[in-house]
Amino acid sequence: MAHPQSDPEDPARVVMRRADGSPIRVLVVDDEAVLAELMSMALRYEGWDISTAGDGATAIALARQNPPDVVVLDVMLPDMSGLEVLRTLREQIPGLPLLLLTAKDSVEDRIAGLTAGGDDYVTKPFSIEEVVLRLRALLRRTGVATATGGAKLVVGDLVLDEDSHEVTRGGDLITLTATEFELLRFMMRNARCVLSKAQILDRVWSYDFGGRSNIVELYVSYLRKKIDSGREPMIHTLRGAGYVLKPAR
Known part of the structure; x- marks a missing residue:
């Protein structure tokens, strides 16, 4: 992994x-x-x-x-x-x-x-x-x-600007909530890496969240609707392992 x-x-x-x-x-x-x-x-x-x-x-x-x-x-x-x-x-x-x-x-x-x-x-x-x-x-x-490396994260045609908090895919502006933005930023910083629900909880939510991984599933689904809807998917689920974000083919 x-x-x-x-x-x-x-x-x-x-x-x-x-x-x-x-x-x-x-x-x-x-x-x-x-x-x-x-x-x-x-x-x-x-x-x-x-x-x-x-x-x-x-x-x-x-x-x-x-x-x-x-x-x-x-x-x-x-x-x-x-x-x-x-x-x-x-x-x-x-x-x-x-x-x-x-x-x-x-x-x-x-x-x-x-x-x-x-x-x-x-x-x-x-x-x-x-x-x-x-x-x-x-x-x-x-x-x-x-x-160093600029203020933008780029994975395929997905671009996240850390200063302006703007996200685009294929040039189209995508509106995200604050939590969705932090989740996407973590996934883009770790593009092509499998991220477990526990890792995502530790980095995106409060340290004393209590291990409720269902909140991760919920927010990944929100992201998919905004990032992948009508497009080649970038967010993938590896059953039993976690999630991975990678450029669309």
Whole structure:
């Protein structure tokens, strides 16, 4: 069975790198070990170099030893406030981009985080894909990274523009919901690879979705109606294995 591609030479893959061509360095700070590992896996798939810390003191020490390009920082840590960690990291590395994570959703918490210097804010529970998208946008906005391979994914006559979120097939514009767009992007990044329902759930939906694979079947059917209707099919089912997207013959 083929596996998801992480090859930056894949023509259907857009890889963000530092200006010197080396991998983006990300520091993930969260005391929820499972969540931190899931985020790390998703970010490594982006081709980035990941370090993790479960508390503030470790995060500060790691940042001193190996300065990150961007930080994913939980506001609630066991040894100190995430906002205190933020201030310390900013003193060490002025202008360091930070994405804050929190279980709180009040306006006051958001204002406190952004006032303290956070560049963006995500409230738990969130989808791993949302964090990846926010980080990519943050890296572009702060000028830390450049995208190699262009902003478009192309498989056969199917084109997905990651910046404008426009999708066309054979030149015809296709309107997708946000979830359909993320599902198609994942499939196009892994064109010709068999993707299991579990892999799709991990990448497109929330990390605590509960393994309900029927939602994958439902959204694949939605995509087929929009992408393949009246055309040579590109999305194929391999019974017992998963789905594969490949150019029409």
